[in-house]
Amino acid sequence: MVNLFAYLMVGNSLFNSHKHYDKLAEVTTQNLAKSLEGNVSDILDKMNIVLFSVGEKTEEQVASHGIDKGSLSSYAKQQVQILPEADDISIADSAGNILCGSDGITAPVNISDRTYFSRLRSDAGQQLVVSHLLKGKVTGKWKIIAARRYNNPDGSFAGVVMGTINVAYFDHLIAHLDIGKYGAVGIRDAEFQLVALHPKGKEAASQIGSNVVSQKTRDMIQANQVTATYKTVFARDNKERMVTFRKVAKYPYYIFATISPVDYMTSWRKEAAVGLVLLALFTAMTAASARFLYKSKMSALLHSEAKRYGDEMKQQNEELNAALARIKRLEGIISICSYCKKIRTEEDSWQQIEMYFSEHSDAMFSHGICPDCAGEQKRIFREAASSHTEVTKYP
Structure with missing residues (x-):
């Protein structure tokens, strides 16, 4: 019973400790996702301000004497210097042809087939549209486009100004984060395409553009539009993680912060090992004590039995001696009168x-x-x- 009580106490302590470490892991991933979501949101907010400024400059030129590619490119370049997160800023006309940009290179590129261009052209109320993960038509590199509409003096669609963010910037943003050996921090777009991941693995599911996620993650995002914390087995390596996702406010991106039980349960496993060792020692001590008590009790019982047996033997000896004494009193030759029998x-x-x-x-x-x-x-x-x-x- 003493051992059972000790086992229950240690088991309950380890169970509560396990829950505590699980809760700490939840809080860790939530804080990390919230912090990173704030950074990404700030970047896109600043991009919106810069694009607004370039759009205003473009509309001024359109209203006065037409677009001056040289001066507009210089202005766009100045804005890029203000916003180092941006790779470049470009201006396209109403047909989707790139007119000029901050890089000073005018490549014969048409973007009219891009979704963000179509949305801005068809809806005058749209202010900022952020694309999903895209590959550049010229460079072939993965990037994100943020675009704003600019208009003719009569309010009709004149074209778009767009800023490009190379996904390498997001890799740099999250590379310093320490999430454990088996944890990860990632950014995905609304189509679950991987924008950035730290640390990266060699498997295909860890490469930029991969949309491999667990079904549970898809279900959780569908059920929780803003944020959720849960455990799931990663599709890319079939290992369980504690996951928190958080949608970037106003933008079609999700931040994922994950941590592995292999990492965050290290301290708990040490506690469990210490607890089991102490239980083993306690069990050994109680077993030794029980053996000692048993032997002591058996010794006392044997001593009591021996004493009782000795007392019985003594009594029997006394009775036997008394009988022998009586027998000896009548042994030998007895003289008896042959007439009166005295x-x-x-x-x-x-x-x-x-x-x-x-x-x-x-x-x-x-x-x-x-x-x-x-x-x-x-x-x-x-x-x-x-x-x-x-x-x-x-x-």
């Missing part, structure tokens, strides 16, 4: 046989008459009676 004692006196045996044994006497004696006494009585009759008859 017995001669050691003091040379003569005692009745009844008295002698009463004094020298536990025997007691009662008197009766045997058949022979009874017959003899009757004969004597008859003879005596006959003689008395004759004397009376003949005086």
Whole structure:
């Protein structure tokens, strides 16, 4: 019972400790996701301000004398210097042709097939549109586009100004984060395409553009539009993680912060090992104590039994000695009178046989008459009676 109580106490302590470390892991991933979400949101907010400024400059030129590619490119370059997160800023006309940009290179590129361009062209109320993960048409590199519409003086669609963020910037942003050996921090777009991941693995699911996520993650995002914390088995390596996702405010991106039980349960495993060692020592001590108590009790029982047996033997010996003493009192040759049957004692006196045996044994006497004696006494009585009759008859 003592051991069972100790096991229950240690088990309950380890169970509560396990829950505590799980909760710490939840809080860690939540704080990390929230912090990173704030950084990404700030970057896109600043990009919106810069694009607004470039758009205003472009509309001024359109309203006055038409677009001056040289001056507009210089202005865009100045804005990029203000926003180092941006890779470049470009201006496209209403047909989607790139007119100029901060890099000073005007490549014959048309973006009219891009979703963000179509949305801005068709909806005058749209202010900022942020694309999903895209590959550049010229460089082939992965990037994110943030774009704003600029208009003609009559309010009709004149084109877009767009800022490009190379995904390498996000890799740099999250590279310093320490999430454990098996944890990870990542950014995905609304289509679950991987934008950035730290640390990266060699498997295909860890590469930029991969949309491999667990079904549970898809279900959790569908059920929770802003944020959620849960455990899931990663599709890329089939290992369980504690996961917190958080949607970037106003933008179609999700931040994922994950941590592995292998990492965050290290301290708990040490506690469990110490607890089990202490339990083993406690069990050994109680087992030794129980053995000692058992042996002590058995020794006491044996001692008590031996004492009882000794007392019985002593009593039996005393009774035997007493019996032997009584037997010895009557052994040897006893002198008895052949006529009166008195017995001669050691003091040379003569005692009745009844008295002698009463004094020298536990025997007691009662008197009766045997058949022979009874017959003899009757004969004597008859003879005596006959003689008395004759004397009376003949005086």
